[in-house]
Amino acid sequence: MLKAREAVQKLDAYLSPLAGRPGLRLDLNENTAGCSPRVLARLRELTTNEVGYYREREPMEAAVAAHLGLTASEVLLTNGADEAIHLLCETFLEPGDEALLVVPGFTMYDILAGATGARIVEVPAGNDFQFPFQELAAKISPRTRLIAIANPNNPTGTVAASAELLEIARRATDAAVLIDEAYFEFYGQTLLGEWRSALPNLFVARTFSKAYGMAGLRIGMLAGNDEHISLARRVTSPFNVNAVALACLPAALADDEYVRQYVDQVRKGRESLRNELLRWGIQSWESHANFVLAKIGAAHEAFVEGMERRGVLVRDRSRDRGCEGCVRISIGKLEDTARLLGALRATLAEIGITEAAAK
Numbered sequence: 001m002l003k004a005r006e007a008v009q010k011l012d013a014y015l016s017p018l019a020g021r022p023g024l025r026l027d028l029n030e031n032t033a034g035c036s037p038r039v040l041a042r043l044r045e046l047t048t049n050e051v052g053y054y055r056e057r058e059p060m061e062a063a064v065a066a067h068l069g070l071t072a073s074e075v076l077l078t079n080g081a082d083e084a085i086h087l088l089c090e091t092f093l094e095p096g097d098e099a100l101l102v103v104p105g106f107t108m109y110d111i112l113a114g115a116t117g118a119r120i121v122e123v124p125a126g127n128d129f130q131f132p133f134q135e136l137a138a139k140i141s142p143r144t145r146l147i148a149i150a151n152p153n154n155p156t157g158t159v160a161a162s163a164e165l166l167e168i169a170r171r172a173t174d175a176a177v178l179i180d181e182a183y184f185e186f187y188g189q190t191l192l193g194e195w196r197s198a199l200p201n202l203f204v205a206r207t208f209s210k211a212y213g214m215a216g217l218r219i220g221m222l223a224g225n226d227e228h229i230s231l232a233r234r235v236t237s238p239f240n241v242n243a244v245a246l247a248c249l250p251a252a253l254a255d256d257e258y259v260r261q262y263v264d265q266v267r268k269g270r271e272s273l274r275n276e277l278l279r280w281g282i283q284s285w286e287s288h289a290n291f292v293l294a295k296i297g298a299a300h301e302a303f304v305e306g307m308e309r310r311g312v313l314v315r316d317r318s319r320d321r322g323c324e325g326c327v328r329i330s331i332g333k334l335e336d337t338a339r340l341l342g343a344l345r346a347t348l349a350e351i352g353i354t355e356a357a358a359k
Contacts, residue, residue: 023308023312023313024311024312024313024332024339024340025330026291026312026313026329026330026340027314027315027328027330028215028315028330029154029210029290029330030209030210030213030215030332031209031212031215031262031290032330032333033262033265033332035212035214035217035248035252036212036213036255037255038252038255038258039248039251039252039255042248042251043244046244046247050243050244050247051244053243054239055239055242055246055247056238056239057077057240057241060077060249060250061075061076061077062075063253064221067253068192068223069192069193070223073226073229074223074225074226075221075223076221076222076229076232076233076236077219077220077241077246078219078236078241079219079220079241079242080219080220081180081207081209081220081221082220083220084222085108085109085112086112087222087235088148088178088203089113089118091176091231092145093113093116093118093145094116094117094118095118096143097116097118097119097144098118098141098143098144098145098146099113099114099118099119099120099121099147100121100123100136100139100140100144100146100147100172100175101120101121101122102122102123102124102131102149102153103122103123103322104153104156104317104320104321104323105149105153105154106148106154109148119143121139121144122321123135123136123139124321125153125156125158128158128285129156129158129285129322130158131158131160133161133167133168137167137168137171140171140172144175146175146176146177146178147172147178148178148180149165150180150182150183151165151179151180151191152183152187152288153289154182154289154291155291155317155320155323155326155328156287156293156323157183157285157286157287157288157292158285158287158288159189159288162191165179165191166191166197166202169194169199169202170199172201174201178203178204178205179204179205180205181204181206182205182206182209182210183210183289185211185259186210186266186267186288186290187289191204192204192223195224195225195228196225200225200227200228201228202224203223204222205221205223206220207221208221208249210290211259212252212259213262214245214248214252217242217245218241218242219241219245219249262333265332265337266290268334268337269331269332269333269334269340270287270290270331272337273292273329273331273341274286274287274292276341276345277292280348280353280354281353281355282294282296282353290332291328291330292328292329293317293326293327293328293329294326295326296325296326296327297325298325299352300316300318300325300326302351303348306346306347306350307343307347310343310347311343312339312340312343312344314327314329315327315328315329315330
């Protein structure tokens with residue numbers, strides 16, 4: 001009960017800054033363009049029975065698998081990537097087991113793994129948030145049952161080399177090794193299918209919330225070795241993915257051009273934001289995701305508040321380990337990036353940061 005209570009408290013702390021605020025939402029890494037027009041058209045075509053009846057996910061698992069070059073038995077659709085993480089924790093963790101997490105990282109790993117009663121072992125990232133390969137490998141023990149790694153990482157946007165991730169999986173033979181590829185489309189490198197290379201303990205999570213713009217429909221995916229995926233299926237509700245999301249997913253998969261164009265806008269906006277921050281002498285880190293982590297410093301709270309007054313929401317991540325004074329800023333459509341940059345310049349000037357501060 002104590003572990004569960006701690007998990008609830010962490011979740012409340014995670015969600016409380018996010019509730020009910022109007023403005024351009026650049027605080028949750030969403031797609032500011034929304035979903036593909038094809039998805040919206042499919043939504044408008046839904047019949048009463050499509051909404052009123054339960055819908056099996058298995059046909060769409062086969063479709064997603066074919067789209068990704070996998071088999072249906074290697075794919076489990078989930079209620080967002082969060083459920084994929086949750087199912088992996090419930091499948092492989094018991095009280096007293098150890099879960100290795102790189103910090104800073106995605107908060108839900110800590111919350112969901114900790115709720116099982118497992119012991120959380122944090123491994124700090126290296127200088128400039130480099131992936132701590134040697135330190136993480138050294139922490140693997142006979143009690144390690146889960147290692148969760150976001151690649152690209154959230155909130156830093158940094159990445160780990162594929163070779164290092166595969167080596168972690170080779171060394172942690174008794175653990176499930178999750179590579180969370182929520183931001184894959186903005187990065188382009190994947191470990192999908194690598195479990196076939198004598199690494200049955202390797203899993204990959206994906207989401208349709210980011211590049212596909214379907215966050216409100218809550219649909220994600222856990223992929224891995226078919227035998228291990230079958231274990232996760234045993235703790236999955238038979239109708240865990242809602243009928244509307246399943247009905248719209250084929251339209252999303254069919255519109256590769258929409259995703260490609262949006263990703264291109266994000267990459268251009270990401271570069272524009274980092275260049276603007278540099279002009280003001282503000283440190284940021286090279287990002288391979290749809291956001292940038294910026295070190296505002298002691299004025300980080302005033303910066304977040306000033307941006308909100310100008311109608312732009314950004315995420316204060318200064319409580320994350322190693323992120324003191326840092327703010328995470330999502331990137332969206334080019335016109336949204338232009339609005340972001342205007343608000344950023346006005347806010348920085350307001351809190352006393354000048355371009356002359358650049359070093």
